[in-house]
Amino acid sequence: MKPFFGLKGLGRKTFDNKVLGYKASIYQALMAFLLVSGCNTDTALKDEQPDPVLVEYPVVYIQRDLITQPSDDNPESASFQSRNPSQFNPGAQLFVKRNAFTDSPVTNITAELFADLITEDLDTIQRIDIRDLSVSDDGQQFLVSIRAPEIADADEDEQPSWNIWRYQLSDQSLTRLIDSDTTAEQGDDLMASFLPDGRIIFASTRQRLSRAILLDEGKPQYTALDESRDNETFNIHLMNDDGSGIEQLTFNLSHDFYPLVLQDGQILYSRWDDMGGDHGINLYKMNPDGTDNELMFGWHSHQMILDEQDEHIEFVKPQQLPNGNILMLLSSQDEMNYQKRPVTINIDEYIDNQQATAVSGETDNTTNNAINDLPLSFDFKFNFADALSPSGRLTHLYPLPDNSQRYLLSWDLCRVVVEEQIRACGQLTDEQLLDQTLALADPLYELWLLNDADGTQQLVANSEEGKVITEALGMQPSSQPKAFIADQVIGNELDPQLHEELAAAIHIRSVYDFDGQDSSSNQGGISRLSDPSLTPASELPARFLKIVRGVPMPPDEVRDIANTDFGRSRNQLMREVIGYTPIQPDGSVKIKVPANVPLAISVLDSNGQRIGGRHSQWISLQAGETLQCMGCHTGNSQLPHGRYDAQADSINTGAIGGSAYPNASSNIIPIQGQTMAQADAMVNGIAELSASLRYDDIWTNPAISALNPSMNLSYENLTTPAPNGSECFNNWTPYCRIQINYEEHIQPLWDLPRLAIDEDTLEVLADNTCTVCHSNVDDNSLAQVPAGQLELIAAPSIDQIAHLTSYRELFFNDVEQEEVDGIVIDKLVEVLDADGNVVYQVDADGELILDAEGNPVPVLTTVNVPAIISTNGARASSRFFNTMNDETHQNMLTADELKLLSEWIDIGAQYYNTPFYAQD
Incomplete structure (x- = not known):
């Protein structure tokens, strides 16, 4: 591979500012931008000697196809789901440019990455996926996650896993971090970053320690799914720079991912809190050894009004600006809507958007917000609405790791189709801009360098319709190298x-x-x-x-x-x-x-x-x-x-x-x-x-x-x-x-013989066994209405054969029954209107329906019997526990038995509390 050094920077470029219908070329894209900006000299292309920083440092970016599975009948589009990080979007390529100028050479360093897998169907074999660029503090290497091509006709668990690769600038080499194929395929590895001591922190489905603990608990060893049971769970892991010494740091039951090494050496990451219901993806922080793990921000900040619309936002993939602020790119709820909205989050003084910390000194939590649009000197108004946006659309933004206020951004300039011609929005009149029938042109995301300090933009890499640049970074030394935090010491911390x-x-x-x-x-x-x-x-x-x-x-x-x-x-x-x-x-x-x-x-x-x-x-x-x-x-x-x-x-x-x-x-x-x-x-x-x-x-x-x-x-x-x-x-x-487990530990409480016996004569005074009264038959096998309309027998339920009748009776609403002529039937009562009058049956014309004696026929309905126990907990099941303490039931269940019932109901009243109880 050729080195990327030795070429001069971009020279002077000039353009004719006139209305053009244009194709997707670099000059026409630049023209579109000039038209958007109105040729204002404050926002024009930089026209001076090349910046030495831009000349010296390579730029890396990922470009991908918007269509991942081409098909005449049903083409599949790239989609990015925050709760499915390992999703495979084939059609990505990884490029390295000598520097940030348009005409500098560019090399596709993944073009031949899996050449050993080439078959006659070259196009299909080479469609790989790439994500998660992260550069070292010295700018000499970067990490990236790559998934090899799909294996035709293989099951999902036989497909290649995501692996972390390292590119080193010194010899332009791209190598997989974990050399062993066996070890590399033991889980999906994503979102890697360097720690100051050279170790690598990343998100993975390996769950190494969790799997080992399952064995110690007497369970089979397996890779757990998230709490929605959709995808394998990602947790934060740590390893040496040669791929050895893998350790699991976090143990959430849903995803812990996107670890960011902060300037102070701590780890800020995204956590999906899905315990007992979806509480959103929030920001957490911990030390690099996994200690001091705590919620940092976002629990009550997922619903926000943005551009007069109520939006649901997730706190995914944090970045840190050189000034220490946290940068996030808010995403659309539409997984195939690629535009982002850059915001800063003040996590130092806030724990939610309008909730300051106790030590911040903030007293008014309603006038100030922790979340604000990224302040830029340009009048950009990036959003993720579907409507026309004069600012265009943003899908990625990377702050250069210095204090220059410069950003690499993947930017789709505002373009529309007018009379079958693609026109820049800067060419349109104000009246045309308000025309809601204008069709947006297909996305054309290209890589730009935005200098917010002097109000200039520089095109870095062009693209073409049907593709999008999703990530980029500069291989530039950081002006804020990360602080080192040593692992906590046994005997000290x-x-x-x-x-x-x-x-x-x-x-x-x-x-x-x-x-x-x-x-x-x-x-x-x-x-x-x-x-x-x-x-x-x-x-x-x-x-x-x-x-x-x-x-x-x-x-x-x-x-x-x-x-x-x-x-x-x-x-x-x-x-x-x-x-x-x-x-x-x-x-x-x-x-x-x-x-x-x-x-x-x-x-x-x-x-x-x-x-x-x-x-x-x-x-x-x-x-x-x-x-x-x-x-x-x-x-x-x-x-x-x-x-x-x-x-x-x-x-x-x-x-x-x-x-x-x-x-x-x-x-x-x-x-x-x-x-x-x-x-x-x-x-x-x-x-x-x-x-x-x-x-x-x-x-x-x-x-x-x-x-x-x-x-x-x-x-x-x-x-x-x-x-x-x-x-x-x-x-x-x-x-x-x-x-x-219900069948094993709770049903026996209802079946347990509970005989009241005279201590002197040993005569049975009463049989207080629960199922004697709470059954549909009596001692003589004759039909009876169960006491309290509650049947506690151990027979399979007619409503759900997988459950015993008693469980369904306790937790599901039922209808009241009565015994008529030796048969137990559902009780029917007359329906009354709002005024308490009987409602009668009518025909299609609204005429009363009469019985054989000429009397109107009342509308009948069943009587609801509400469930006596609630899965919300024992205290929410007071009807049941009050009954157990009333005059009829007092002391029939012991305090130890009531404690068992209470603890089981409080944890959710599950039918089984082990996945393997009913294993065939």
Whole structure:
């Protein structure tokens, strides 16, 4: 391959400014631009000596076909879906130019990349896909993702994977980073960037550590799908510059992707939050070793008014400007609409578009926005509307890594078709510009260099209709080289014992802290709750914390999961209970948790029922790491909770060091500022999770007040099968999981014989077995209406054979039944109008229909029986639990059984909580 040096820069170019109907050539494209700008000298082509920077540094760009699968009948267009990063759009090419001038030589460095795959059908074989350009700080190499040509007649899982390639300027070589074919094909690798120490951070479906943990959990090893079960999940990975030492850093159940190495050395990336419902793609930040992972921006900022239209936006593929600001190219919701809108986002002072951080000093969150159009000296108004735009359309923008205020941009100049001639919009009158019937010309995206400092534009690379330049960069040294952040050290930042156990810790200062407000103020505040002489344990609102693990969804070839496996609602997919721990009187918790798995937390009352909504973000921690959390937040809160530099001060200021907590036991003497959970961990070690709701009073001073009674709601007290995995907690490991499946663990509660027996005579006084009353037949096998219109039998449901009748009766609306002449039938009642009058049947002409006796026939309807349990949680199922405590049902189910029901309903009341329960 020839070197790219030795040619002179672009000389003077002049053009005749007159109306032309033109084809897609470079001179005519430039002409179109001059017409758009009105030949204003401030925005004209640069007409001076070549800039030495532009002469010296190569420009790299990707050009692709807009039609990926040519066909006379049904051609396929390139489409870019944010939730399907690995989508294959064949027809891309990678070019390197000597510099940023139009007539400098250009080389297609991927033209012969897969020459060994050439067959007679050359055109088809060479249609590859290319994406994700990223240059090193010294400008001497860049990374790019390439997917080899499609293999004809091969299944999807047999197609080539996306691989990361490296181009080195010194010898103009393009080589795959991972040399081994076997290793390279173990997942799709995308979006790579260099760390300051030379290692490479990237997004991948490899899920190396997640797959290994599945084996340790006793599951098959597989590559998990995202929570919509559409595509394999991308997580952030790290590797050495030779492709070795691959490590998985993040463990979200949906995509973590587009890692950006910031100037301060931290990693800003995009995360798809799809837990329990689509919460959009938001911006997160972490250290290069995966520690200190936190939400940065965007949770409540996906709906915005842009150009007087309500638009849904996603925070995908962040870039950083030389001045440190974050640049994003907002995309159209139409995946085949390629134009972008460049905006800057102030993530330093904002956590949402109109929500400042607690430390920013912003007091008015309604007048200032974090998201603003990129400020340019030109009057560009880029948007992603379908209407004519005099500014043209933008599909890519790359800031040069210096302080020159220059950008490489892929720009489609505004052009329309007038009387079968392509005309530049600058040629049109104001009246013509308002003509909504004008047809836009086919896109002609070309590469330009925009100098915002002196108001000039320079054409860099021309293109042709039917193609689009989607990415570009300059191989130029950065004026802001990235800072180096070393990996956290075991024994310093990381706890060595936790690290050895492959565990981490979560410390919550107070679950009563809701965005800096004390939610326990009605009970006197945490100062009263934390005083055992003033508040007995039975009066504490929050008693236990539950940790839940999201179950990764296998691909269909591993296990084809039917929708019925999830039960009434698919939103929560499948969940495993990781365990429980008591909440201390001040609302604090410090607990050991498994590392490197997606976790969620729930606050529980004394019955084990969740207080408040479900957690909506997955938490994952590196081995040895401790997550410090101020408290909780409401589901709709836009206040800055969960981001370390954004939160308000905690309501729990902690202990006054050197003495016991007020009126508490002197067995635990805290250090200044410690929460009760921290002090307990210091004296007794970090608490381990339990399968039981177990409480023992460690805080009451018996000389001042009476000890609180212990409690233990345990699976060991059940006479029905305990949930799978509960025995693991007798000797806790980070792989302990509790699985609850309806047929295996809940149905036995309804079938369990519950006989009331006279202690003296042993006579059976009553049979309180649930299915005796809640059945469609009585003891004599005669038809009966089930008690409470609720049938709890274990027979397959006539509505859904994959579910037992009892499950459908509990979670789905039904119709009221009655027994008539020994037959159970649906009860019918007369329909009444708004005034309470009977509605009668009428014929097509509106005349009353009469029965044999000449009387009008009333319209009859069934009576709805609403479901008694809700998948929204145990507290949302109060009808059921109130019934279990009424005079008829009291004590028929034990407290341990009710705890099992509550925890199962709170995690989503799934029919199965393992993908492999019903494996054939």
